[in-house]
Amino acid sequence: MNDLTYMKLALQLAENTRGQTSPNPMVGAVVVNNGKVVGMGAHLKAGGGHAEVHALYMAGEAAIGATIYVTLEPCSHYGKTPPCADLIIEKGIKRVVIATLDSNPLVAGNGIKKLQEANIEVEVGVLETEAKQLNEVFFHYVDKKTPYVTLKTATSLDGKIATTTGESKWITGELAREDVHKLRHQHDAILVGVGTVLEDDPSLTTRLKSGGKNPIRVILDHQLRTPVEAKVVTDKEAETWIVTTREAPLDKKEKLMNLGVKIIELAGDKIIIEDLLKCLGEKSITSLFVEGGSTVNDSFLRSKCINEVITYIAPKLIGGSGAPTSFSGIGFPNLGDALQLMIKEVTQLGQDIKIVSIPKGE
Ligand SMILES: Nc1c(/N=C/[C@@H](O)[C@H](O)[C@H](O)COP(=O)(O)O)[nH]c(=O)[nH]c1=O
Numbered sequence: 156m157n158d159l160t161y162m163k164l165a166l167q168l169a170e171n172t173r174g175q176t177s178p179n180p181m182v183g184a185v186v187v188n189n190g191k192v193v194g195m196g197a198h199l200k201a202g203g204g205h206a207e208v209h210a211l212y213m214a215g216e217a218a219i220g221a222t223i224y225v226t227l228e229p230c231s232h233y234g235k236t237p238p239c240a241d242l243i244i245e246k247g248i249k250r251v252v253i254a255t256l257d258s259n260p261l262v263a264g265n266g267i268k269k270l271q272e273a274n275i276e277v278e279v280g281v282l283e284t285e286a287k288q289l290n291e292v293f294f295h296y297v298d299k300k301t302p303y304v305t306l307k308t309a310t311s312l313d314g315k316i317a318t319t320t321g322e323s324k325w326i327t328g329e330l331a332r333e334d335v336h337k338l339r340h341q342h343d344a345i346l347v348g349v350g351t352v353l354e355d356d357p358s359l360t361t362r363l364k365s366g367g368k369n370p371i372r373v374i375l376d377h378q379l380r381t382p383v384e385a386k387v388v389t390d391k392e393a394e395t396w397i398v399t400t401r402e403a404p405l406d407k408k409e410k411l412m413n414l415g416v417k418i419i420e421l422a423g424d425k426i427i428i429e430d431l432l433k434c435l436g437e438k439s440i441t442s443l444f445v446e447g448g449s450t451v452n453d454s455f456l457r458s459k460c461i462n463e464v465i466t467y468i469a470p471k472l473i474g475g476s477g478a479p480t481s482f483s484g485i486g487f488p489n490l491g492d493a494l495q496l497m498i499k500e501v502t503q504l505g506q507d508i509k510i511v512s513i514p515k516g517e
């Protein structure tokens with residue numbers, strides 16, 4: 156067993172908390188003494204104990220002279236819990252192996268400095284790429300203060316999201332749709348346009364056999380056309396925020412607010428995606444799952460604010476020039492302006508293909 160083995164275990168512990176630690180990063184820690192794992196832990200929720208605290212608590216006396224593997228630099232500032240760097244020193248740890256530094260420039264390196272001043276051996280960069288990938292949403296949010304945007308589409312082989320008569324249930328199969336619900340669980344918020352609310356009356360909740368949390372539902376609706384009897388208003392399954400503009404009629408605003416909907420009014424008479432993301436970031440939304448429809452997708456596409464695209468393709472041919480595709484609106488008239496992506500992953504889910512891609516140059 157070596158450093159890689161134990162850091163892989165720490166990364167696995169962190170990965171399994173995906174969707175429950177926001178707005179904090181996912182972190183895993185493993186304490187090893189004389190070739191034996193004597194403690195392990197993960198940060199389970201924001202405000203809860205950090206991974207190192209759980210692992211050191213489990214290790215007890217066995218932490219003396221041991222090595223701790225942590226996927227992110229131990230914190231050195233008093234947040235909701237005392238600094239882990241101090242605890243590591245207090246518990247007698249001899250060596251600290253860290254996968255990656257904290258991305259917050261205010262704290263990066265302070266934890267390490269504290270440890271080295273206490274004559275603890277520190278090594279940084281073990282499985283660094285994996286650790287950065289694990290928390291790419293967190294690092295993006297710390298850096299930009301806006302949510303990491305994942306745009307998802309589900310189409311037939313000929314790129315349709317519905318038939319010419321608007322029928323769309325379902326294009327993709329069980330496994331692909333279950334995968335979408337896992338993504339909903341992992342995101343702080345899910346976003347659709349009012350067109351999708353009017354067309355599908357979606358609930359936008361997470362329905363997984365193993366349970367899962369419902370993301371906050373964000374509806375883009377600049378004239379406030381969302382019906383008061385829509386599921387997202389009446390089902391009380393999750394918070395619903397409707398983003399609108401000064402064009403919204405006052406009486407409709409009051410009616411929806413009385414039904415528990417949060418109304419976010421942006422300046423101007425149309426919704427600018429950059430302003431929307433800034434506003435959501437200020438409300439601690441670190442990850443946003445854009446589930447369409449085609450008008451909203453077009454606005455995000457042209458805003459160049461997409462961080463990841465997930466495309467599900469079903470082996471069906473729907474046809475019909477009037478059948479909608481995943482992006483409508485004006486798009487990019489010049490091919491040279493098209494959003495160039497890089498494919499990161501292609502998997503098959505039942506009969507459907509899932510493609511994960513990111514904008515080139517990300
Ligand atoms: N038509 C399809 C989708 N359609 C996606 C959206 O248009 C739907 O309104 C939304 O998923 C409905 O949300 P719900 O009510 O919470 O189930 N998405 C998919 O992955 N496959 C499809 O075949």
Ligand SMILES: [Zn+2]
Nearest residue numbers: 205229230239
């Ligand atoms: Zn900590």
